[in-house]
Amino acid sequence: MKIKKIASICIRTGRFVLFDRISKNGEITQWLGDGSAAYPLDGLPILDGESLRTIFDIPEKKWEKILFRHSAFPETVNVDDIAQGERQVEEAGLSVVHGGRILKHLKTRNGITFIQSQYLQPLEDVLDMVQLFERQTQGGNTYIVAKAGLLTVAVMFPYDAINKEFVEQMEDLTAQCRWELRKKEQQNIHQTEPDDGHDTDFDEEAGRKEL
Incomplete structure (x- = not known):
């Protein structure tokens, strides 16, 4: 796990969301992300906003522009290593x-x-x-x-890309790809047609002989 890559994502999106996940025996595991993805912070001490800023060396003025949220891990999301129905x-x-x-x-x-x-x-x-x-x-x-x-x-969490404009763009791309595929198939047919005896390739030397 590349912890600094997590910080880069959070800085890029302007959101640091820190979760505390408490196991049945009371052990706390922290997860960090931007609200659309999260990663376990294994091997790090328990963090809060200030220690998080310090670890990732984020200037105070830049930190003031970042949305930081610290909460319990949502019970509706199961991040156990094995889950029924997965x-x-x-x-x-x-x-x-x-x-x-x-x-x-x-x-x-x-x-x-x-x-x-x-x-x-x-x-x-x-x-x-x-x-x-x-x-x-x-x-x-x-x-x-x-x-x-x-x-x-x-x-x-999935990104909701599906809308009318997106589908129309994909349909247009598909149509163009199908057109290019047909052209390729036609070219392949012509390339595999029987030789009629006429040499269509020539070089400079062959041209001088014809003249």
């Missing part, structure tokens, strides 16, 4: 840029969803091990949990 999502291998954000396309049991690619940056050192799982709140809302091996290393 399902590994299918990563489509397709990313799109929308509204200045790079969105990663995932296939869930309820259809497609998107997460922001930036939320995978803190996991770069374990990214080859990371698998994404979908879980649901009791209200039926989907969220994504990232695991490295068997351990939960992040929780992310």
Whole structure:
């Protein structure tokens, strides 16, 4: 886990959201994020706003412009290493840029969803091990949990990209791609047609012979 990458995301979005998650035996684990994703702060002392600012070396004037919130971890979100009903999502291998954000396309049991690619940056050192799982709140809302091996290393909420404009842009892109594919297929057909005996390739030497 790259802790400084978490801070970079929070500074970029202007939000530091610090959660206290208390286990059944009373042990506190803190999670940090920007409100749309959160990561466990393993190996760090218990933090508050001031110590957080100090650890990440954020100037006081810059900190004054940042929204900081410290609260209990939401009970509706399960970040246990194993959860009943969780399902590994299918990563489509397709990313799109929308509204200045790079969105990663995932296939869930309820259809497609998107997460922001930036939320995978803190996991770069374990990214080859990371698998994404979908879980649901009791209200039926989907969220994504990232695991490295068997351990939960992040929780992310989907980015709501689907609207009329987005769909129309994707349809236009699909139409253009289909057109380019047809052109390629036509070119391949012409390239595989039987040779009629006429040499269509020539070089300078061949040209002099014809003259």
